[in-house]
Amino acid sequence: MSQTLDDVRKIEVVLKVAERCNINCSYCYMFNKGNEEFSDLPAYIRQSTVEEIAHFLANGARELNCKDVSIGLHGGEPLMIKKERYVEICETFIRIISPVAKIDFTMQTNAVLVDDEWMEIFKKYKIQIGVSIDGPREYNDRARLDHRGRSTYDGTLRGIRMLQDEGTHLKAGVGGLAVIDPHVDAKKIYRHMVDVLGIRKFDFLLPIETHDTFDESTLPLYAKYLCDAFDEWVADDDTSIRIRMFTNMLSYFTRGKEFAARENHYIFNRWILMTIDSNGGIGPDDALKPLNGGLFAQNVRDVSLKEFVMSPLMQDLRAAEMALPEACSDCAWQTYCKGGGHYGRFANRFSRRNGFDNPTIFCGALKQLYAHAAKRLIESGVAYERVVASLEYSGARQQFAPAAIRTANASFGGRKTIPIHMA
Ligand code: SF4
Known part of the structure; x- marks a missing residue:
């Protein structure tokens, strides 16, 4: 590419x-x-x-x-x-x-x-x-x-x-x-x-x-x-x-x-x-x-x-940055996260052994943030289906269906609105 x-x-x-x-x-x-x-x-x-x-x-x-x-x-x-x-x-x-x-x-x-x-x-x-x-x-x-x-x-x-x-x-x-x-x-x-x-x-x-x-x-x-x-x-x-x-x-x-x-x-x-x-x-x-x-x-x-x-050099780096690391291929957050490249630094993917073909070192923390934010979004009234559709990809979509999120969706009502910037 x-x-x-x-x-x-x-x-x-x-x-x-x-x-x-x-x-x-x-x-x-x-x-x-x-x-x-x-x-x-x-x-x-x-x-x-x-x-x-x-x-x-x-x-x-x-x-x-x-x-x-x-x-x-x-x-x-x-x-x-x-x-x-x-x-x-x-x-x-x-x-x-x-x-x-x-x-x-x-x-x-x-x-x-x-x-x-x-x-x-x-x-x-x-x-x-x-x-x-x-x-x-x-x-x-x-x-x-x-x-x-x-x-x-x-x-x-x-x-x-x-x-x-x-x-x-x-x-x-x-x-x-x-x-x-x-x-x-x-x-x-x-x-x-x-x-x-x-x-x-x-x-x-x-x-x-x-x-x-x-x-x-x-x-x-x-x-x-x-x-x-x-x-x-x-x-x-x-x-x-x-x-x-x-x-x-x-x-x-x-x-x-x-x-x-x-x-x-x-x-x-x-x-x-x-x-x-x-x-x-x-x-x-x-x-x-x-x-x-x-x-x-x-x-x-x-x-x-x-x-x-x-x-x-620049094309190789760009292609590596845009390519999903192998270990992320089944991840439900990949559309946004892109191996940690979206939030975080490309350097965070690097190892002397695999170069940039790694998820970010912060993967575990980011997954928790993503799940937490999605749950809060749904609690605040954004439809579960909308969040799933936004993150939709061709892999194991069912991974984005933790029970906590379904429960939160079902129990939505009158809470704080998450300040989404839509500009
Ligand atoms: S959350 Fe982790 S596994 Fe998923 S795309 Fe990001 S770095 Fe890869």
Whole structure:
């Protein structure tokens, strides 16, 4: 199966403007998971490289007739770059890409370095911002410390407050991202995000582990974490609180298999996602870097965007990502889950023995979340048949018929509505 590029709707780039970070999170896949590639790269992207990347993207968008380019300013910590350089980067992309396609900017940051001058820049370029924070101070400090082992919580909180100041362009609000630590209370993290930080659009991120590194004894804790977070969200009964992993899942569970087919087609054929290093090196999701050196051997200087996407390495990775691992072939959740690729990281499928032909390491936890969410959906009044039809596939459909779900369906009445986002 190879990707067709006749109708590409969006080109999305994770751009490493800084290959260094002002803090030192213990779980960081870039600096603390054994991959040292960053140390050979320019610490900060050079202007000549930005120009090359901008032409690479503009020419690629033109060739593929794509009208939508999104640049995610990423690191390391993107705010470690000098402000004038940051402005120059945005101006360069606008100058070179905007005659061809609409361009927007996003950024993922720890927010510690946000100040008034940065705020002016964010407003000027309408940069949509996600902040990484793992919940209340005592949880955040378990992994997100600075290079001298000090808490980063206050710095991040101060940054969030500045970003939330009135007059900001962030109409949908500041986004949040918490890496899941199975040893802490998910409900407490949820409440902290919503009640203390005032963040209404966030996600829980599974850590970058593989079958070779994962501690399986923690799986029940992950299951509990995911179900607890889901329950807390449902209890709020507030559609303005968006948790991507949950809203996305419920859309799949209720909108029918045609929706799933459309989504899969979009992801595979109409959406290009790539990471670009500070030296112009191009590759897939950079979370794969700890698995294998050499994924970023191509460079914007040497190939066109189309050649890069159609290169054997990228096509093999895409095909593997879309293919269902053998062990998932009889699973009732496969339409949505796709081996764990839908929620979670492709890296979570990897083992040195089988490559990507494994279910995600989080399979057992995700199955519990899916069953739990389906049960709650049915309890809230969504017809059992609708959920089954949405998940329908050609395998053992009867697996999706646990007695608890039938019972819940039969006993539905007047409970909280699950906040399904149907946009
Ligand atoms: S729940 Fe597990 S077995 Fe089912 S598709 Fe996902 S990873 Fe595969």
